[in-house]
Amino acid sequence: MQRIWAVVLSVWAMLAIVAVLAWTHPPAASPAPAAAAQTLVVKGANGKQQLVVVQPTAVGATHATTSTSGVVR
Amino acid sequence: MSARLERTTFRAVGTSCAAAVTAGPHDARFARAALAAARAEVAACEGALSRFDPASDLSRLNAAGGEWTAVDARLVEALRLAVRAREDTGGRFDPTVLPALVAAGYDRSFEQLFERPAARLTGWRAGAEIELDEAAGSARLEAGAAVDLGGIGKGYAAARALDAMREAWPMLPGGLVDLGGDLALWGDTPERGPWRIAVADPRRPGTNAGVLLLRSGGAATSGRDVRRFGPDRSLHHLIDPATGEPAAPGPLTVTVVAPDAAEAEAHATALAILPAAGATAHVAARPQLSALYIPHEGEPIPLGRPPLAETRFLVRAA
Numbered sequence: 001m002q003r004i005w006a007v008v009l010s011v012w013a014m015l016a017i018v019a020v021l022a023w024t025h026p027p028a029a030s031p032a033p034a035a036a037a038q039t040l041v042v043k044g045a046n047g048k049q050q051l052v053v054v055q056p057t058a059v060g061a062t063h064a065t066t067s068t069s070g071v072v073r
Numbered sequence: 074m075s076a077r078l079e080r081t082t083f084r085a086v087g088t089s090c091a092a093a094v095t096a097g098p099h100d101a102r103f104a105r106a107a108l109a110a111a112r113a114e115v116a117a118c119e120g121a122l123s124r125f126d127p128a129s130d131l132s133r134l135n136a137a138g139g140e141w142t143a144v145d146a147r148l149v150e151a152l153r154l155a156v157r158a159r160e161d162t163g164g165r166f167d168p169t170v171l172p173a174l175v176a177a178g179y180d181r182s183f184e185q186l187f188e189r190p191a192a193r194l195t196g197w198r199a200g201a202e203i204e205l206d207e208a209a210g211s212a213r214l215e216a217g218a219a220v221d222l223g224g225i226g227k228g229y230a231a232a233r234a235l236d237a238m239r240e241a242w243p244m245l246p247g248g249l250v251d252l253g254g255d256l257a258l259w260g261d262t263p264e265r266g267p268w269r270i271a272v273a274d275p276r277r278p279g280t281n282a283g284v285l286l287l288r289s290g291g292a293a294t295s296g297r298d299v300r301r302f303g304p305d306r307s308l309h310h311l312i313d314p315a316t317g318e319p320a321a322p323g324p325l326t327v328t329v330v331a332p333d334a335a336e337a338e339a340h341a342t343a344l345a346i347l348p349a350a351g352a353t354a355h356v357a358a359r360p361q362l363s364a365l366y367i368p369h370e371g372e373p374i375p376l377g378r379p380p381l382a383e384t385r386f387l388v389r390a391a
Binding site for chain 2: 061062063064065066067068069
């Protein structure tokens with residue numbers, strides 16, 4: 001009988017450890033899938049087909065902007 | 074606490090400017106010293122290179138009537154780079170276009186310009202001689218010639234200001250200097266990644282045509298979308314040295330990436346007077362350059378593989 005209780009307790013102890021580990025180590029959020037480039041076939045003005053790649057429009061923070069210099073008034 | 078971007082903004086060289094450094098939580102004193110050094114260097118460059126300040130070294134040289142003139146070392150160095158850029162661009166960038174610029178009506182600081190028609194340009198030719206004596210710190214222009222460093226000066230000053238920041242803070246992790254959209258940058262960002270530089274879309278103000286990822290070097294944009302003047306704003310400041318008049322062909326804007334900010338600006342000035350085919354050939358012959366050419370109509374054209382992270386236009390497949 002003692003041996004049965006020991007097995008039951010050890011199983012419960014193991015489950016408790018697994019539960020604590022699961023609670024303290026949440027799975028890392030998977031990054032949002034990057035938008036993939038799309039390949040399109042477009043027809044030019046002369047009727048000729050042309051392959052173009054449409055790049056994704058991801059928006060991220062930038063550190064500076066390059067432009068034609070504006071005039072401070 | 075993690076690193077963040079310490080930044081200062083100021084007005085100089087007739088436009089809006091900024092300097093920024095990557096700084097840790099205990100770096101505030103170093104960051105302040107570096108940013109102050111950048112501002113001081115930009116002010117010193119403006120004092121030497123501006124053609125709108127009658128007391129500047131450049132104004133004295135332009136008024137010297139072909140005589141040797143003692144000038145600041147910054148002007149000597151900027152002139153040396155300008156002469157080299159004239160050779161590198163096959164004369165498409167020429168610092169001696171000032172008489173043509175003045176004839177076109179761009180004869181004073183842009184904010185002071187008023188509407189008047191262009192004057193007739195007589196007796197001017199491109200490629201005037203510029204002699205330098207770096208040891209003596211002096212320069213001489215061919216008699217009758219005059220120099221404008223508007224197509225290279227901001228890039229040069231940005232690169233000098235970045236060097237000044239690195240001298241003021243030898244352990245500087247990374248920094249950026251932005252003079253009206255002409256940029257010099259180096260090192261790490263606070264995110265320990267490359268600098269993300271937006272390319273403004275001149276056809277959709279307030280939006281970007283793409284984002285460049287850069288670790289070092291320079292980026293500069295030249296175009297005819299902003300600095301227009303004269304009757305009905307019909308004139309622009311991009312002089313074609315071959316004709317001495319505001320260039321007819323060319324993009325709305327062109328952004329150039331190069332190993333050095335002065336080089337980027339000079340080549341942006343050169344590409345800004347070229348049609349798309351000419352610009353393509355220009356960049357193809359210079360592997361250190363890449364560019365984004367935005368025409369008046371149609372899709373922007375990447376030249377020489379610019380390090381674009383994001384675009385919202387069509388890229389023609391190879």
